[in-house]
Amino acid sequence: MERVLLFLSGLLLLLSCNREKVIEPIPYDNPEIPLNIPDGFPSLNAFVGENKPTKYGVELGEKLFHEKKLSGNNTISCASCHKQSSAFADNNVQAIGIYGRVGLRNTPPLQNLAFMKFFNWDGNILQLEKQPLVPIITHEEMNSSILEVIGKIRDDYEYKDLFKKAFGDENVTADGIYQSIAQYEYTLISANSKYDRIRRNEGDTFTESEARGYQVFQQKCMSCHSTELFTDQRFRNVGFPVNPSTEEAGRARVTGIPADLMSFRVPSLRNAEYTAPYGSFGQFPTLKSVLDYFDNGVLDADNLDPILKDNGNRIPLTEQEKEDIISFIKTLSDSTFVGK
């Protein structure tokens, strides 16, 4: 009796093994999408290696990025604030979300994020996968919750299909949402401006004004707007007009360190032509007004950046220099990136 049982169970075991093999899903061909790292760019954020973009991961992320069901009343998607035509920023002073609610800060462009070490104006997010939850739950942005979002899309055939193709399981999960959106964002690389083409010796040349502007820029701006990203990714207080909200403390909101008060991550100036207004809460309507402000003198503070402090709290610029710098900044515009 025992022997028979043993034999039977052995057979069963074998059978079940066999069966598994038969029904094992043929993995979808979901190739990795290689990120073309532009020459001279800093190295990738280490988290990219843990969530490498794949064909269907990116496709899913792009669909979710444009999905209004991510908001409580199905009116706002990520793309409502991060518009491609504005280099994935918008042209509002401060972000405007659900029910017209006004947020704390200006919407930054989404570009070259795979190379950034810190996200948001104050760098509170270090891993892009941890960012999408913030707008989804924020009262002034999408005012929803991740379970609410999952509930709305989990029975949708297209999402099930894409989840299956991207992650091998048609179940819509929170992590899958975060990862796919980040994968899509990693592919948003802007490095095809006139400036880039000149650097790559592809035949373009600067106009005289642009060339002069580049000269001044290297002298007066490059100590902060440095590297091929045009930001050194450090947090600095440059004495811009201060956001009156008690929610704002700049980098100190995260670190609690007084020396970080009203310091912000140096913004990239790539595609700045498309991202007006400027400053952490849209204080400046135009590039010219930013330069006028630097020229006229900035607000003093204990922790004002030494580069400004040592120069009488200003960056002196002639009208000609301002004009030339603006011409130069416009060579950082990547028309293919913004789809124009």
Add this chain to the structure above:
Amino acid sequence: MKTQKSYLLFLVCSLALMSCSKNDDNPVANNITLHFNNTFKNTTIVLGDASSSTATVNTSAEGQVHHFSELKYVISNIRLIKADGSEIPYNINDLDQGATVVDHSKPQTLDYVLSNIPVGEYGQLKFGLGVRPELNTLDEVRFPDFYAAAGANDTQMHWEWGTGYRFTKIEGFYDTDHKEMSVHTGSTVEGTNGEPDTYTQGVDAYRDITLTLPSHAIVGEHAPRITINADFDKLLSGKTNTIILGTGNAKPSTHTAANMVLFVDNLGGNGSSDLSGMFSVGSVEN
């Protein structure tokens, strides 16, 4: 077969009997109720708006009058320590089962019932003001109940931008002209502060509280009730910091990590020399 059946019957009966007798005179476990009594010094707080005539008014060590209109805080990571030193953790890794928002405007939240506590004599109580960093991620998938309770419209204990919970939320008024004060605390820490391998940035506002009970809480036939006093006089006049609202760095409204630690250390202790902050045990009723 027959013998087996009757054997089973016997088993079921005896089990039933055993479970009955358990409930009656020989319990293996019972509840402990933690009652939170929010005070200014020895007076239980009455909340009120700016011009309220009934609100409890407190005067700080520096002579600043103030009163509150809203008072909430999160308790988690509860551990009970038996007289023999052994520690009974209470759902410490499950915010749904082991964490609560104490909201002074809702009397039912002032009593938190710990269920199924093993019988025995308990001499010490430990808990956290706030949520430990590893659980403080606003993970609705893992802890839907606590997420919902903390995020309710009339509770607002989500710190969305920091993807964590608010640990305390105090709204009120200060000085004779009733200027607004507003203190929110929460963590922004990435990794563990003090562990350079993991720590990258931010402030850990979680505070571990240790309270020794004046007499043992005896879990057995009876379910003890422990009254924990939370003396909000300490907010401005704490063991660590004496704060004057509106001068220097002590902004009357603290909604970020900036200046927050002053208040956190007063309410929850500084984590080293002061492990109780504003908390003390009022009474143990067995």
